[in-house]
Amino acid sequence: MKVKVLGCNGGQSPKVFTSCYLIEDHILIDAGAVCLNLDLEEQRKIDYALITHTHLDHIKDLAFLADNLCGARQNPLTIYGSKETILGLKTHIFNDIIWPDFTVIPSPEQPILKLEVIPTDGSVIDISGFQIKAIPVNHIPGSVGYVVTRDEKTIVFTGDTARTEQIWKQAQQAKDLKAIFTEISFPSSMKELADLSQHFCPQTFQQELKKLAGIEAPIYVSHFKPGLEGPLKREIKDRNLAKLGVHILKQGSNFKF
Secondary structure, three states: OEEEEEEOEOOOEOOEOEOEEEEOOOEEEOOOOHHHHOOHHHHOOOOEEEOOOOOHHHHHHHHHHHHHHOOOOOOOEEEEEOHHHHHHHHHHOEOOOOEOOOOOOEOOOOEOEEEEEOOOOOOOEEEOOEEEEEEEOOOOOOOEEEEEEEOOEEEEEOOOOOOOOHHHHHHHHOOOEEEEEEEOOOOHHHHHHHHHOOOOOHHHHHHHHHHHOOOOOOEEEEOEOOOOHHHHHHHHHHOOHHHHOEEEOOOOOEEEO
């Protein structure tokens, strides 16, 4: 299973891109940096996008991706998300006000986009040979993480979250867990803001790691807010989180599990 990190920051500035992972060549986890990092030919290979929640840093390139797919392929790009996420995309993005409704362009019979609600009760769905679970996490309503399995190898993507339960239980139960991709957004000096916005800081994340006791898979943290990278890296080092299996995710990284 190949994973490319197209973006892994909590904001955008030159050469700093928001959340987006490419699995193999055709499945996205979030869509914050698709069009910034993939050429048109690569974009047109994407068949599915699994969206964790509707915050702009996780969905913004869906609009431009849809535009770039016009006339370039026969089958629609299928976007999966919780019912709240799909409703948000329909109501606030693809509404013919903010952006054209590509679910009926060029025709309702052959649209550019297809929006699908994914079950969030722990059910498994098959997407292109991958077994996918959408698991609720503690962020805005409708936020989910994804448990992705193929050939009995599993990767967990939490998306944005604060202290949570279900997705860690899924990680503990995975037979061959290869990696966890999760977040820390603010240094602990900004814990009040992190708690208010339902994100981790190193202090709360270190406490959360107790729920992952016994897991040997690497834990990659990202979603650092621009300008806070230095303080976050120093604090993660000072707390010796590397000894607990924590690694700072780098944009542009390529993994093969």
